[in-house]
Amino acid sequence: MTEMEVWNNKRELGNLSEDERKIFDQLGLNESSRRKFLKGISATSLSVWAATYFPPEVFASAAAALPDNPIKLVNEVKVNLRINESVKSLNLDSRTTLLDALRERLALTGTKKGCDHGQCGACTVLVDGKRKLSCLTLAASCEGKEITTIEGLAENGELHAIQKAFLEHDGFQCGYCTPGQICSSVALLEEAKRGEASYVTDDLREITKDLTLSEEEIRERMSGNICRCGAYNNIVQAFKEVHSSDDEMPTWEFATPEQMENAKSS
Amino acid sequence: MKTIKASGIGKPIDRIEGRLKVTGMAKYATEFPVENKVYAQAVNSTIAKGEIVSIDTSEAEKAAGVLAVLTHKNAEKLKAFEEEMPELGTTTIAPVLQSNKVHYYGEYVGLVVAETFEQATYAAKLVKVKYKEETPDIHLDKSRAKAYKPTESSDFSRGDMDAGMAAADQTLEATYNTPIEHHHPMELHAVIASWNNGKVLAYTSQQMVDNSTIVISDTFQIPKKDVRVVAAFVGGGFGSKLNTDRHVILALMASKKLGKPVQLTVTRNQMFTNTGMRQHNEQNMRIGAKKDGTLTALSHETLSHTSTFQEYQEPCGNVSKMLYKVPNNLIKHRLIPLNFQTPCSMRAPGEATGSFALESAMDEMAWKLKMDPIDFRIKNDTQIDLSEERPFSSRLLIECLRIGAEKFGWKERKMEPRTNTNGNWLIGYGVSAASREAPYKKTSSKVIISLEEGKAIATIQMDATDIGTGSYTIIAQTASEYLGIPTEDVTVELGDSNYPVTPGSGGSWGAASYCNGARAACENAIAELKRKKNIPEGEEIALADLLKQNDLTKFEAEGTAEPSEEFEKYSVFSFGANFSEVWVDKDTGMSRIKRMVNVGSAGKILNPKTAYGQIIGGLTMGVGMALTEQTKIEPNFGNFITRSFADYHAPVNLDMANVEVIFLPEEDKIANKMGVKGIGELGITSVAASIANAIFNATGKRMRDLPITPEKLIMAKLEPGVES
Amino acid sequence: MRPFTYTGAKNKEQALQSYSPTSHYLGGGTNLLDLMKEDVERPDQLIEVASLDYKKIFQNDKGGLTIGGMLSNSETANHPEVRKNYPLLSMSMLSAATAQIRNMATNGGNLLQRTRCPYFFEASMPCNKREPGSGCGAIKGMNSLHAIFGYSDSCIAVHPSDMCVGLAALGATVEVQKPDGSTRIIAFDDFHRLPGSQPEKDTNLMPGELITAIHLERPEFSEHYYYLKIRERSSYAFALISVAAGLQLKGGEITKAGLAMGGVAHKPWKFKEVEKFLVGKKPDESIFEAAAELAMKDAKPFEGNTYKVEMGKKAIVRALSQAYARKS
Structure with a gap:
């Protein structure tokens, strides 16, 4: 079957592989919206959107292990990476960072490369529950550690509360720093529970758990994730809403007819 | 959680692609699963001017996994520029590796392709280049004699500037500097390039897809129909991805040679030298005004630099042509060719930088006149674009200023600097007006x-x-x-x-x-x-x-x-006003934005949630421009000494503060049938001036060179007339 | 990065035995991997030591606290004992980098951070620290971020650590494992060195030595402390100037002072003379100003960093004032 025939088959019958089903879960599409989605996607756009949604490697957790890279590597290391609760066995160049292993070997491209030098936070993942930079972590040093990436935060199609809040509060624009921001936020929720301090904490000697973080505290603690689009205020709102369970209201409004009139007349 | 279910325009719905972005599913350029792809790494020049004498690729070629090394010696012939100093546009060809000449530090001199990313990046360091170095022109100040007028439209005048200054009760002359800035979108410029039987497919991070196909087809002299460019998601651009830059061409050359798809990512370090920048602008302002605040004269003369082989001019002075009612007006733009890469448009080119000079100078003049800076601006409002002698399709600048002032609590502002304090903090309020053309x-x-x-x-x-x-x-x-x-x-x-x-x-x-x-x-x-x-x-x-x-x-x-014929009869602009409260530590010189109010009049707001995002994004970049961002030139080697994201300070979360945004209800049907005007650049326009003006109000120090860093504030002197 | 072999050391012995002069211990990797990607550091072997069991914090026999060399910066800064008795150390550590980096960086690694001097990073420019004998580009180049104390003709770079400034004010010793299995103790002030004619050496560590612990003195500044960091953005930036200030007060008089500055020298700059000067004085603004004058009297700035003298004075006054003003 040609690529196009496979696609048409899916469109008509909704025949999905296990991987594709998982992708739909991640997209939050249930049975009827799946069909609608498949119909809505046009055949001409197949290669773009099919690539977006259906690369077989995207949900590597569904596959036991990817084939080994056939390339002969100098200083090869064998690593078992436990990522999003599934173990991948890889033969890697000793120089391979966790970031490149995720993106280039496991097709887990949700984790982003923004600078490759620990200066932006886009590559933030959770390692044993703590936020760390995958660009300055050698994959070889991750044996036996539990790694969670952006792809592993939603459960059975249900987004993590932080993911939902980012969506609702528009905590992103281009979306490139977003996985890092979200992983960082998820970790920060726990850091606040553990009572960890920051540079802007008033008194380091007052140790309490379950901190309620002020806006300044949130900003300082989220300063390791640069957002060049400048969505910081929305990121703070998204975090706050999950952290303190209070509704965060938009800080935009339309001028009223009265305001407009007054501004004119005076 | 609130869920807004809504349809149609004007509603603040969540981004429809948002779920893809929060789950890591949105695919950016190098994330498309392309089989058999190999990895490339570009090699950069380490001199600012001269010639490559020899280039030894043998060691690189021998390194594990290396498939090819491209240099000017073996690169295919590409379309060359047909004229001297061609203007840089978004369809300009991007020839690369075509000669042994070096025009700036960091210019691409080679490309290494290998099986893996690690192999390619390592082997790129093994390419040995010998240069014959020449003395580069890298100093705006030392090269003033080389300044030239780029085009006829670089200059503008109406009335008689000298007469206007002579008629003034109060005059001001001041020079403002904005440094080299870099766009630094979070997604690195990157491409997966496939050249297959004469047909090109490039997954690449570009702002303009059609123009990208033109650049590729023109550069390689192949039919446009054989080029397909895909940019489903773009991780920020801010102008740097308007042009299709040389890395795209490099990757395609390699793919053509190897018959395999080639992935090339521009490193963050290379993004200082190879993907555009905003150049240093030196802006000289002269203003004359009557005692009652009536402007009599305004001139805005800009000196910038371009590369030694291509021309780009940022129209800093344009804002001073049209924002205020001033009978005598002089605008000049001059360029000096320097040995740096060609600059390009960065968010609100002209307006972001020009408004810093104009709106700072307006604040200075208001201070001289002992007039409220909002009243001063309102006094000189105009509904006619005097530079084009045609009406604005709509202009609600006065409304922006007044509604913003009310929201911000402007009346609490103290006219005298250094009189509003809190402990170690000096507190200042600043305002500025914004205008940005709204093309369609x-x-x-x-x-x-x-x-x-x-x-x-x-x-x-x-x-x-x-x-x-x-x-x-x-x-x-x-x-x-x-x-x-x-x-x-x-x-x-x-x-x-x-x-x-x-x-x-x-x-x-x-x-x-x-x-x-x-x-x-x-x-x-x-x-x-x-x-x-x-x-x-x-x-x-x-x-x-x-x-x-x-x-x-x-x-x-x-x-x-x-656009309709009607559209051409009007000047179509978005307008806005920025208000900033800035706290400056009197000893450390560190500034903190406490809050901002932005009012925007930008036609029909299609989605206030995403429009708000554009505004706060612009404000954040404006904060960076005002306080943190600058690319510094090494005076002896001609490279950028700020060479990483640790040196170039894009604002972080803590640099920002609460922002309130007010949209004016407006539908400008002259602009277009839906009454929509742009908002993506309005947000950054004049932000730096509102902050600098607030810092003057806080400290009594007039900061005319951006960014306003602690070291500059500590060393700056009080403005004459300010009491310590 | 250049090719290297990777050794995950399971214990101290394996780490020490694996060592060769061209290898490098790998802690959190936050500085080393960055420098390897920049081709500044070029080891042919990495020996991962971050997982070695030097991660404890405990009371030492001198009444102070011992912190493990492989413990992360964030675990150290947030340890209840450190926050309670050495809040100056916590504060200095928390001012550095970001949560992600502090989660990775080890205490030992923090001591070994290398300078952020841009000439050090850029292979095409001269730098005696990176390539001995190549010259110093900064002396006649861009030196706004550079030293005003203790530099030499061959190097004017500054040490980038915040934690080390805190440690300098507090007083500490560093315990290292020697390759032969024995240990030695280095006074903190002797750990980092001035550039002299060998700027390639940041510290007095000998080849193969591994930092296993930092011993803190008896806590003296647990009530009056402040770490002030002046930088070009509000967070996630290296210091232009930083000041660690600790005061011990009794009956309205200063009985002990700790004062050190970052961003001004090849090592954390401890003001011993000023610390002595402050003892016996009644703390007030004029005393702090006198202390600041004394501290900066020997500063010799370059063309690009004259601001550091003025900024340094103000920073000292502020840090001492903040430390004093803390409610005890």
Whole structure:
């Protein structure tokens, strides 16, 4: 079957592989919206959107292990990476960072490369529950550690509360720093529970758990994730809403007819 | 959690692609699964001017995994520039590795391709280049004699500047400097390039897909129809991805040679030298005013630099042509060719930088006149664009200033600097006016409507991009509005050159152009379906019923929107006002933005949630421009000494503060049928001035060179007349 | 990065035995991997030591606290004992980098951070620290971020650590494992060195030595402390100037003072003379100003960093004032 025939088959019958089903879960599409989605996607756009949604490697957790890279590597290391609760066995160049292993070997491209030098936070993942930079972590040093990436935060199609809040509060624009921001936020929720301090904490000697973080505290603690689009205020709102369970209201409004009139007349 | 279920334009719905972004599913350039791809790493020059004497690639070629090394010696011949100093545009060819000449530090001199990323990056360091070095021109100050006037339109004048100054009761002359800045979108410029039997497919991070196909086809001299560019998601651009830069060409050259797809990512370090920048602008301002605040003269003279082989001019002075009613006006732009890469547009080119000079100078003059700076601006408002001698399609600048002042609590501001304090903090309020042209360009799109379980669903296709601007969402809202179906039933497909042509994202024309293009397709579809069944144009009928009556389960239509003749008779701008409260530590010189109010008048707001995002994004970049961002030149080697993201300080979360944004309800039907004007660049315009003005109000120090860093503030002297 | 072999050391012995002069211990990797990607550091072997069992914090026999060399910066800064008795150390550590980096960086690694001097990073420019004998580009180049104390003709770079400034004010010793299995103790002030004619050496560590612990003195500044960091953005930036200030007060008089500055020298700059000067004085603004004058009297700035003298004075006054003003 040609690529196009496979696609048409899916469109008509909704025949999905296990991987594709998982992708739909991640997209939050249930049975009827799946069909609608498949119909809505046009055949001409197949290669773009099919690539977006259906690369077989995207949900590597569904596959036991990817084939080994056939390339002969100098200083090869064998690593078992436990990522999003599934173990991948890889033969890697000793120089391979966790970031490149995720993106280039496991097709887990949700984790982003923004600078490759620990200066932006886009590559933030959770390692044993703590936020760390995958660009300055050698994959070889991750044996036996539990790694969670952006792809592993939603459960059975249900987004993590932080993911939902980012969506609702528009905590992103281009979306490139977003996985890092979200992983960082998820970790920060726990850091606040553990009572960890920051540079802007008033008194380091007052140790309490379950901190309620002020806006300044949130900003300082989220300063390791640069957002060049400048969505910081929305990121703070998204975090706050999950952290303190209070509704965060938009800080935009339309001028009223009265305001407009007054501004004119005076 | 609140969930807003809404359809149509004007509603603050969540981004339709948002779920893809928060789950890591959105695919950026190098994330498409392309089989058999190999990895490339570019090699950069380490001198600023001279010639390559020899280039030894033997060690690199021998390194593990290396497949090819490209240099000027073995690179294929590409289209060359036909004239001296051609102007840089978004369709300008991007020849690379064509000679042994070096024009700037960091210019590409080679490319290494290997099986893996690790192999390629390592082998790139093994390429040994020997140079014959020449003394580069790297100092604006030392090269003043080489300044030239780029084009006739670089200069403008009305009235008599000298007479205007002579007629003034109060005059001001001051020079403002904005440093070299870099866009630094979070997604590195990157491409997966495939050259297959003469056909090109490039997954690349670009703002303008159609223009990208033009650059590629022109540079390689191949038919445009054989080039496909895909940019489904773009991780920020801010102008740096308007041009299709040389890395795209490099990767394609390698792919052509190797017969394999080549992935090339520009490193963050290379993004200082190879993907554009905002150049240093030295802006000299002269203002004359009567005692009552009436402006009598205004001049704005800008000295900038371009590269030694290409011309780019940022129109800093344009804002001073049109913002105020001043009879005597002089605008000049001069360029000096220096041995740096060619600058390019960065968010609000001209306005962001020009408004810093103009709106700082206006504040200085208001202080001299002992006049409230808002009153001073209102006094000189104009509804006519004096530079074009035509009316503004709409101009609500006074409303922006007054409504903002009310919201901000401007009346609490102390006129005398250094009089509002809190402990170690000096507190200042600043204001500035903003204007940004709101262009609108010819745009086409296609709508595909189908019937699914009795419901009509639609797909809109266009080669537009969403660079974080919200294109996906507002286009869906537009289709929803004009097809009369819920937004949830609209799919939007963008960023593929196979789709109908749009102008791409840049110049704040995206929202107006894309949405009117989508509107045109939807209107055509409905009209066509009605015409087939002789249904009167005005009759209301659901889309699903319309399809059923036509006995169709699927229907496609295309549409094109373009500016009307009416549009050409007006000056079409968005307007705004910025208010900042800044606290400056009297000892450390560190500044903190406490809060900001932004008022914007930008036509119909399609989605206030994404529009708000554009505004706060602009404000954040404006904060960076004011306080933290600068690229410094090494005086002896001609490279940028700020060479990493640790040296170049893009603002972080803690640099920002609470922002309140007010949109003025407005529909500018002259601008376009939907009454939409751009907002993507309005947000950054004049922010730096409002902050610098607030810092003057706080400290009594007039900071005319950006960024306003602690070291500069500590060493700055009080402005004459300010009491310590 | 250049090719290297990777050794995950399971214990101290394996780490020490694996060592060769061209290998490098790998802690959190936050500085080393960055420098390897920049081709500044070029080891042919990495010996991962971050997982070695030097991660404890405990009371030492001198009444102070011992913190493990492989413990992360964030675990150290947030340890209840450190926050309670050495809040100056916590504060200095928390001012550095970001949560992600502090989660990775080890205490030992923090001591070994290398300078952020841009000439050090850029292979095409001269730098005696990176390439001995190549010259110093900064002396006649861009030196706004550079030293005003203790530099030499061959190097004017500054040490980038915040934690080390805190440690300098507090007083500490560093315990290292020697390759032969024995240990030695280095006074903190002797750990980092001035550039002299060998700027390639940041510290007095000998080849193969591994930092296993930092011993803190008896807590003296647990009530009056402040770490002030002046930088070009509000967070996630290296210091232009930083000041660690600790005061011990009794009956309205200063009985002990700790004062050190970052961003001004090849090592954390401890003001011993000023610390002595402050003892016995009644703390007030004029005393702090006198202390600041004394501290900066020997500063010799370059063309690009004259601001550091003025900024340094103000920073000292502020840090001492903030430390004093803390409610005890």
